[in-house]
Amino acid sequence: MQHVTLRRLPRFPRLVSRIHHDATSLPIVNIPKSSIYELGEQEPALRDVSLVVQPHDSWAVVSADAAAGKAALFGALMGTHRISPPAPPPGGLFPFLRDADPHRYVQMVRFAHRGKGSGDGFYDFTARYGSVREEDKRTLRETFFPEMARPIHELAISSLYHAEQLEPVSEVDAKAKERQRAYFDFLTARLRLTDLLDLPMIALSNGQTRRARIAKALLADPKLLLLDEPLTGLDVKSRAILLDLLDELQRTWASPHVIVGLRAQDPLPDWTTHVALIEDDGKVQTGKKEDVFSTTFTPSAPITSTSPSATVDSASSGYKARPHGNALIDMTGVNVAYGPRKVLSDIRWTIHANSRWHLIGENGAGKTTLLALLTGEHPQSYTQSSNLLLFDRERSKWATPLLLRNIGRVSPEMFNAFPRRHNLTVWDAIGTGFDGGFVPKGELGVGTAEDGGRLEAGGQEEQWRLHRMYEVMCALGPSQWHTHPQSITEEQYFRRPFADLSPGEQSMVLLMRALVGAPSLVLLDEAWAGMDKAMVQAAHRYLQDGGGGLTEEQACIVVSHWEEEVPWGPEEGVQRFRLDGGRGERIFP
Ligand SMILES: Nc1ncnc2c1ncn2[C@@H]1O[C@H](COP(=O)(O)OP(=O)(O)OP(=O)(O)O)[C@@H](O)[C@H]1O
Numbered sequence: 001m002q003h004v005t006l007r008r009l010p011r012f013p014r015l016v017s018r019i020h021h022d023a024t025s026l027p028i029v030n031i032p033k034s035s036i037y038e039l040g041e042q043e044p045a046l047r048d049v050s051l052v053v054q055p056h057d058s059w060a061v062v063s064a065d066a067a068a069g070k071a072a073l074f075g076a077l078m079g080t081h082r083i084s085p086p087a088p089p090p091g092g093l094f095p096f097l098r099d100a101d102p103h104r105y106v107q108m109v110r111f112a113h114r115g116k117g118s119g120d121g122f123y124d125f126t127a128r129y130g131s132v133r134e135e136d137k138r139t140l141r142e143t144f145f146p147e148m149a150r151p152i153h154e155l156a157i158s159s160l161y162h163a164e165q166l167e168p169v170s171e172v173d174a175k176a177k178e179r180q181r182a183y184f185d186f187l188t189a190r191l192r193l194t195d196l197l198d199l200p201m202i203a204l205s206n207g208q209t210r211r212a213r214i215a216k217a218l219l220a221d222p223k224l225l226l227l228d229e230p231l232t233g234l235d236v237k238s239r240a241i242l243l244d245l246l247d248e249l250q251r252t253w254a255s256p257h258v259i260v261g262l263r264a265q266d267p268l269p270d271w272t273t274h275v276a277l278i279e280d281d282g283k284v285q286t287g288k289k290e291d292v293f294s295t296t297f298t299p300s301a302p303i304t305s306t307s308p309s310a311t312v313d314s315a316s317s318g319y320k321a322r323p324h325g326n327a328l329i330d331m332t333g334v335n336v337a338y339g340p341r342k343v344l345s346d347i348r349w350t351i352h353a354n355s356r357w358h359l360i361g362e363n364g365a366g367k368t369t370l371l372a373l374l375t376g377e378h379p380q381s382y383t384q385s386s387n388l389l390l391f392d393r394e395r396s397k398w399a400t401p402l403l404l405r406n407i408g409r410v411s412p413e414m415f416n417a418f419p420r421r422h423n424l425t426v427w428d429a430i431g432t433g434f435d436g437g438f439v440p441k442g443e444l445g446v447g448t449a450e451d452g453g454r455l456e457a458g459g460q461e462e463q464w465r466l467h468r469m470y471e472v473m474c475a476l477g478p479s480q481w482h483t484h485p486q487s488i489t490e491e492q493y494f495r496r497p498f499a500d501l502s503p504g505e506q507s508m509v510l511l512m513r514a515l516v517g518a519p520s521l522v523l524l525d526e527a528w529a530g531m532d533k534a535m536v537q538a539a540h541r542y543l544q545d546g547g548g549g550l551t552e553e554q555a556c557i558v559v560s561h562w563e564e565e566v567p568w569g570p571e572e573g574v575q576r577f578r579l580d581g582g583r584g585e586r587i588f589p
Pocket residue numbers: 128129130132199202203204205206207208233338341343361362363364365366367368369370
């Protein structure tokens with residue numbers, strides 16, 4: 001069992017812009033049996049929603065299946081969706097705010113993947129691995145906490161400070177500033193951000209950035225904080241720390257009131273008392289968690305500060321070793337450092353064909369960095385010489401496009417960077433997987449030949465690629481997870497604009513893209529984010545032995561902080577490689 005030591009809340013008065021005292025007994029949210037509409041739509045996204053959140057209740061909004069319903073309910077609270085009939089006066093939607101401005105006091109932090117309409121350009125997500133460019137030099141402190149941009153140390157020479165700081169401030173303002181700084185120091189320490197504050201923002205890992213976004217939202221001192229999928233991408237320790245912190249803020253200061261959004265497969269925080277369960281047909285069940293779940297499904301076990309870490313030992317029972325093929329990747333002492341900051345030290349790891357790996361490690365342990373060495377995107381992959389062999393060659397012996405043909409991958413960074421031009425169809429997006437690029441190529445959108453030239457029309461390679469397009473679509477497409485599989489054919493789905501798909505569907509399409517070319521090495525870094533349960537199940541079925549998604553010639557590495565997201569169990573010979581403090585070790589089995 002892992003025990004997380006937590007510092008209790010410090011004894012300083014919070015900088016809270018207080019709501020009138022007697023408001024604390026008023027409901028936080030009041031939606032009285034209403035329907036919720038996307039703006040401009042006639043059909044409601046959710047029907048008969050009765051949601052009354054009392055101050056002492058802790059609610060979770062859970063999507064039984066499709067994530068769209070959760071987005072609609074949060075949209076109603078954030079004013080991007082219409083509630084009909086609207087919440088009655090006096091009090092309206094947020095009775096506890098009285099007449100205070102919801103824009104000031106209600107904040108939302110969303111961690112689900114970006115979806116529709118988020119720009120069409122591709123940006124270079126590998127920029128963070130190189131030397132940091134001038135425009136990317138802004139630190140975490142400057143970007144998220146500009147009011148804390150200049151650390152004020154007691155030994156600081158005041159004349160070196162900006163003039164504004166020397167202006168006289170009233171005693172009240174000075175006290176308020178002091179309290180805000182104390183709260184900032186407290187939050188950043190509790191969320192393990194202190195050592196990261198002066199790193200360039202671009203250098204932060206996925207989980208580190210998420211923790212920083214939560215700290216920023218808390219520092220703004222909202223009265224109601226909506227956190228959608230806050231646990232995705234956080235390591236086990238950070239999840240427990242975050243949940244304990246939210247609970248403690250709520251118990252100590254009754255602020256902010258927090259409503260979390262979760263996927264059906266996520267565990268409920270143990271302090272959850274009530275649940276709004278959004279069903280696939282747009283109905284919403286609300287009530288005490290034991291009442292809601294007694295009639296539907298059992299939620300996953302709650303997580304607490306003492307939940308086990310990624311249950312590393314559980315695989316020792318029933319383990320069945322897999323026969324090995326050739327070594328695809330050989331690391332014999334790989335190192336990555338940024339100046340004095342060592343991220344990977346002397347990593348030794350051989351990845352054979354037919355192996356299935358779960359790469360684990362806390363946020364910031366270097367998992368993404370390690371995968372970027374394997375794809376050759378990390379500039380330091382060039383300096384490893386024979387300590388890093390990629391398909392039998394050093395990095396410098398590979399032309400990047402050829403190397404990328406051997407690797408299929410999905411990652412949060414790539415998901416965000418993938419172009420969302422309106423004329424890019426699902427077919428185009430999947431077809432880019434044959435070349436590993438981001439621009440559709442070839443007459444039929446299934447890529448070019450190895451030398452970059454045209455594929456022979458009607459030739460064997462072209463036929464095989466067309467066949468693969470349909471194969472992955474049949475295995476991972478809507479027929480496997482759509483609630484009404486008959487209502488959309490594969491052909492129709494291929495023609496849909498990629499940008500119009502829900503984030504979960506986009507993740508699914510990018511998974512098809514990673515697998516379509518049957519590359520030797522498949523890297524799945526948090527590949528399931530945004531997917532609903534049926535999609536994750538379809539993906540797992542396909543990736544398991546006998547599912548057809550991976551052959552004995554291929555190796556696959558899954559990166560996830562959730563054990564249940566790994567498609568293979570010990571009986572399929574999954575192995576674990578753990579990064580910790582820059583070191584890497586293979587964990588038996
Ligand atoms: N340019 C840089 N300068 C300094 N440190 C950097 C730079 N780029 C990355 N790092 C550090 O390297 C570490 C590894 O980051 P990486 O993204 O590989 O972690 P991770 O294990 O994938 O984390 P997560 O689980 O949060 O995705 C982080 O602590 C990060 O702050």
